[in-house]
Amino acid sequence: MTEQKTFIVGHRHPDTDSICSAIAYAYLKQRTEGKNFEPRRAGEINEETRFVLEYFDEKEPRLITNVKTQIKDVEYRRTPPVNKEFSLKKAWNMMRDIGVSGITLPAISEAGVLEGVITGNDIASSYMNIYDSNILAKAKTQYSNIKETIDGKLIVGDENNCYDKGKVLIAAANPDVMENYIESGDLVILGNRYESQLCAIEMGASCLIVCDGATVSNTIKKIAKERDITIIATPFDTFTAARLINQAMPIKHFMTTKDIMTFTEDDYLDEVTEVMASVRHRYFPIVDKSGQYLGMISRRNLLGAKGKRIILVDHNEMSQAVEGMSTANVVEIIDHHRIGGINTVGPVYFRNQPLGCTATIIYQMYQEKNVKVTKNIAGLLCSAIISDTLLFRSPTCTEIDKETAKILANIAQIELEPYANKMFAAASNLKNKTDEQIFSQDYKQFNMGKFLVGIGQISSLNEDELTELSSKLLPYIKKIYDESKEDMMFFMLTNILEESTRLLCVGNKAAAMAAGAFAADVVSDANEDIVRLSGVVSRKKQLVPALSVAAQSMRG
Helix, strand or coil: CCCCCEEEECCCCCCHHHHHHHHHHHHHHHHHHCCCEEEEECCCCCHHHHHHHHHCCCCCCEECCECCCEHHHCCCECCCCECCCCEHHHHHHHHHHHCCCCCEEEEECCCCEEEEEEEHHHHHHHHHCCCCCCHHHHCCEEHHHHHHHCCCEEEECCCCCEECCCCEEECCCCHHHHCCCCCCCCEEEECCCHHHHHHHHHCCCCEEEECCCCCCCHHHHHHHHHCCCEEEECCCCHHHHHHHHHHHCEHHHCCECCCCCCECCCCEHHHHHHHHHCCCCCEEEEECCCCEEEEEEEHHHHCCCCCCEEEEECCCCHHHCCECHHHCEEEEEEECCCCCCCCCCCCCEEEECCCCCHHHHHHHHHHHCCCCCCHHHHHHHHHHHHHHHCCCCCCCCCHHHHHHHHHHHHHHCCCHHHHHHHHHHHHCCCCCCCHHHHHHCCEEEEEECCEEEEEEEEEECCHHHHHHHHHHHHHHHHHHHCCCCCCEEEEEEEECCCCEEEEEEECCCHHHHHHHHHCCCEEECCCCEEEEEECCCCHHHHHHHHHHHHHHHHCC
């Protein structure tokens, strides 16, 4: 199994900071710790972020919607596959050499596709419960298997041919008696007596097993060759040869070929565990989408599974994290928000600073690691700071953010204000977007006391556009609120130039709570619940803290 990747991912409904910080931090990790770090996105990117990525010629990170532990995250057994023509003896020896109790062997085609599985119980049953003297022929056993099983030497014939007709018998009687029970096609186990060998040939036997290392006369060889009869010499006596010969049968005659329970590397462990608990098998094949065999997995492999290695950027709350985070192995958190409710398997590197943007922290880490910031990375980090601080207008912005943005703008060879205006204009281009796309492009959930609260935000330079969005989004939010788990929903329509927000409020007492939190005016009629917030532009530093306090007071 190759070394496990570490995914660096931001929150659901990613913004420019979560995407750019993930890309930049992955680049830093690759330069300092190796290549197994990959940026991912937890949702669709918005127009502003798309503009930034295209401007700096950066690829969009691959989507990851679920980080639940999968089979690909587990160290499963790479049990070597076998061919369906393998003899029972060879398969049994292979199981013994692997040294694992109850091992299951996979049989594959020349193209690597799984054709069947055979267990030790299958082999034991074949040896203990077979009383049919024709079974060797019914199994279409290759002579090469017979030769190998009895440590034989091919005297006459083609070992690639199959024994497919007749019964197996031991010729212990004299030739007169042998004539009464040898039939055409039989496989005859006998000694070095010339008369017996000749009698078997005359009666139409298809194969002679000559025991005790006896030599075969040239005359017998010649006659056998003329009649297309196979002769194999073995050092074993007739009893041992007879006892071993059924072990020459190919596993294809006994292996399971239908309704094989398989898994793929993409299957989730919780579902795999449930399936395993419902059946008595010990080992299960893993295949890819085309049926190619990859390995075997058992319940033992599931013990102590640690899950995907994840680094969180720009968030630390379970409600904002990608699905399945409870089973993931979170190894680092880099954030600038309040500390929320992420539980980790063990101690992690947690860097949380009261700055306006995660990208500012990432830049500090580049400096600390003495890694040069490239022009493109500088552009991404600078764009994230511009976005999160609304070009330094947000109260979350610090002097460190401002100075960092200026340094990065110089490296990226951009002018801050003209570039910021292009960014914000791209973010405001919402004409071709659906209500769902507009609503979800920057929407986060927050736990506020006993309330689950959802808050989205759109920023624009155009007041007319915000007015139009207000009448368009409020009916949509009310519609989805009825089907949601949130107790309240808010949506910020923020005017960057005027540094103000009209807050759409949906849910029982949502508008009243927001108005009380800010002592603000509520515009209310049959169609809308809107709170006008002058000087409020930051969800993180202004809206969330105020609503949290108000929510606590409502608990009583």
